[in-house]
Amino acid sequence: MNPTERRALAGLASLYVFRMLGLFMVLPVLSLYGTDYQGSTPALLGLALGAYGLSQALLQIPLGVLSDRWGRKPVIFLGLAVFALGSMVAALTDSVFGLIAGRILQGAGAIAAATMALAADLTRDENRGKAMAVIGASIGVAFVLAVVLGPLIASFGGLSAIFWLTALLALLGMLLVWRLVPTPQASARRAPRKGDFSRLLAQGDVWRLVCGVFFLHLLLTMLFVPLPILLVDQLQLPSEQHWKLYGPLMLGAFVLMLPLMRLAEKRSKVPAAMRLALLGLVFGGVALMPEVHGGWIILCLGLFFLAFNLLEALLPAQLTRIAPAECRGAATGLYATMQFLGAFVGGSLSGVVFGQGGAGAVATLALGVLVLWSLAWWQLRGKPLPVASS
Structure with a gap:
């Protein structure tokens, strides 16, 4: 990569870490500390855990398309400001409904599409797969840090402390984009033409990849509703010490993921590696089963985190290889x-x-989800995806 590409990638990967860190830090603690909120129930806390995903899902495509027309950076600045506002709302509330509202507002700062598209704008075709893999890996880094820092910060200041830190990280992200990330030349963006998005949707592997990321994050949030409670009950591990378990597991999973990712890219075995990682996700459901105890829970979680980090790195790289440059924002x-x-x-x-x-019921549901995912990926191509022309 040339210096401009390295600078852009460093800035955008750091932005991803900042933003996803704020979203992920509540995962290992919300079901434990959320019981202190007025009106909380398991169903409402589960809704609060995933609520940001609803507004994100509704706004990613509109803001991705908007970034194709107005430019990436203005959309990113706007999204970070809304995200910070939602974090403040969540930090100030004492009601579970206020918590849900804050999480929905956090999600309304939907910049993932614009950020991935900006990374693609600022890298050449031959380096785009590496760039997307680094950004995907940065989400894994954020997840590693989040499951360690979340329980630690919550033990001092509860969920409010996490949300205040999240707001601060959003503001730092704005500074990072302003000072470090280059602005693409106007010629680097092309207005979408009629039929571009239709051609994108007609590609079977596009749907297989986006279904993959749907199931991946469905399983992640599904797991973290019962998991913190399970660690307290089964492993007798107090909530303020959960970081001592998550830290080594996530660090080990991330370190092992990197050579696996490089090997898959080098040998053109990415689809095979993704299928193998799908098998590894089974252990997340196994960890929740009543028959699994002690060290087996820890081993199952380690395998799940390894598979999660690998897929989080490989999926966006594959998608941007087959997405036409002129509607890359819409694809992301x-x-x-x-x-x-x-x-x-x-x-x-x-x-x-x-x-x-x-x-146990959540474990059964998770394994059922993996069966559906396997069917969706049955025809995922076993050869490298072609690089899009820009």
């Missing part, structure tokens, strides 16, 4: 829409199921 908007819709469905559904049938 579709991807982000399905990503956050999965988070909303997973959190909401898991809250209801957990309230009715416990962790």
Whole structure:
């Protein structure tokens, strides 16, 4: 990569870490600390966990298309400002309904599509796969940091402290985009032509990839409704010490993911690696089963986190390879829409199921989801996806 590409990628990957860190930090603690909010129930806490995904899902495509026409940076600045406002609303409330409202407002700052499209604008075709893999990996980094920092920060200041830190990170993200990330030349953007988006949707692998990110984040939020409670009950691990478990697991998973990702890219085995990672996600559901105890829970979680980080890195890289340059913002908007819709469905559904049938029922549901995902990926191509021309 040339210096401009490296600078752009460093800035955008850091922006992803800042923003996703704020969203992910509540995952390991909301079902524990959320019981202190007025009117809380398992179903409402599950809704609060995934609520940001609803507004994200509704706004990613419109804002992605808007970034194709108005430019990426104005959309990103606007989204970060709305995200910071939603974080403040969530930090100031003592009601579960105020918490849900704040999370929905957080999600309204839907910049994932514009950010991925900006990364694609600022990198050449031959480096675009690497750029998307780095951004995908940065989400994994954010997840690693979040599951460690979330319980630690909540032990000092509760959920409010997490939301205030999230607002601060959003403001720092705005500064980062302004000072570090280059602005693409006007010629680097082309207005979408009639039929571009239709051609995008006609590609079968596009749908398989966006279904993949839907199921991936559905499983993630589904898992984190019962998991913090399970760690307290099964492992006798107090909530303020959960970071001691998450930290080594996530660090190990991330370190192992990097050579696997490089090997898959180098040997053109990305579809095979993604199918193998799908198998690894099964262990997330296994960890919730009543028959699994002690160290087996820890082993299952480690395998799940490894598979999650690998897919989070590989999926966006594959998508941007087959997306036409002139509607890349819309393509990443579709991807982000399905990503956050999965988070909303997973959190909401898991809250209801957990309230009715416990962790075992959530485990059964998660394994059923993986069966559907396997069917959706049955025809995922076993050869490298072609690089889009720009």
